[in-house]
Amino acid sequence: MRVFKFGGASVKSAEAVKNMGSIIQAHDNGPLIIVVSAMGKTTNALERVLELREAGKDYQREWQAVKDYHGNIIQDLFSSDENETFLAIESLFGHAELILRQTFAEQGKAYDQFVPYGELISTTIIAGYLRQLQLKAEWIDARRYIKTDSVFKDAKVRWEVTEELLKLNLPTILKENIVVTQGFVASDLSDNTTTLAREGSDFSAAIFAHCLNADSVTIWKDVPGILNADPKRISDTAKFEAISYREAAEMTFYGASVIHPKTIKPLANKNIPLKVRSFERPGEKGTVIHLKGSEQPIPCFMFKDKQALMVIRVKDLSFVQEESLRKIFHILAEHRIRINLTQNTAVSVSVCADWDSVKFQKAKQDLEKDFEMETHTELSLVTVKNPTSNALKAALANKEAVLEQRTKSLCQFVVSES
Ligand SMILES: Nc1ncnc2c1ncn2[C@@H]1O[C@H](COP(=O)(O)OP(=O)(O)O)[C@@H](O)[C@H]1O
């Protein structure tokens, strides 16, 4: 059994969905699960609608734009006598509107009940379109199978129950059908919808693959494979034929946004190869992530934006030692702050982490009981693996680092965001 994952860019228009349809037709030879994200930038648009609603502002224009965008894609994809998909989409928009009118007490719950409509709608359109192509496509609701805790917007998978549910139900459906399902979306044990954090659809593909012991996962992207840098940031890039799980995990951790960082581990644990291929050039091989690493160490560039730097200082002249480090990291972990780099001196600890105003505010309150602290925002973390002096010049682009850390094989710089 194989798992294919199609992200927002690969289904952003009717043309793109048709291209995806031809990729599926070319691979219709054995059990297949297709995990799909919301179309184009729909998740951003839905977040905006919710923000406006939560601020008590008028959201109708933005909401109508989301409806029109999908409406135009449907018009383009389906012959006029096809109405099953039209009705299903209308009903999904109706449900989403009902959610917009409700209020939810828990932090993040409104988000998780509303934003997944991007995926519910995209998969309904795609399953309908594949059936129009005479493929046997069955839409399934990922929330029935992927079970998590109840931490909205960043839920943790409950692996045992998820595996049990998937193994019980999916093999029978897969015997006869191509399964089409949502990335990013899950539910807790009380059936409240949860999400696996932004860009979490790659991780969903890995969950299905891990639990069902897939032969491979293929993620179809707008790039030819894993490159040694994001082509949007560095002009001259090289593609890897193969990289190891460890190399891929490291690259994604430091910001190679081509794959979600959580995707690698569930696949590596079962030795399932992860392929990254181009949906624009589906005939090409792309990159395979498996046990064997890249042959030659070439410079590799990673960029992580939306970073903040916390400088935490001891209040008296006691030194930063085990006890203060324990206290600091305990507080940061409690507030689920994602740390990307740390550095300490005799009297201070600097932490570069993903910026989140709410989490940072709460952590600050706790830290200020024992420490003094400063926070700097609008920063990027630039990481260069296998550095050369030319590579460092290209990565920094004349920016001055506010913090840096160097080893022979890895250099990291915190710089202002471009
Ligand atoms: N090392 C890298 N190799 C290839 N692409 C990269 C790398 N780092 C970042 N990217 C970016 O990842 C993008 C693809 O990921 P993403 O846009 O999240 O896909 P999707 O949302 O369609 O799944 C590429 O367009 C590219 O700009």
Ligand SMILES: N[C@@H](CC(=O)OP(=O)(O)O)C(=O)O
């Ligand atoms: N739609 C979600 C989940 C996702 O993974 O999307 P994409 O595959 O387009 O990055 C998001 O934008 O966060």
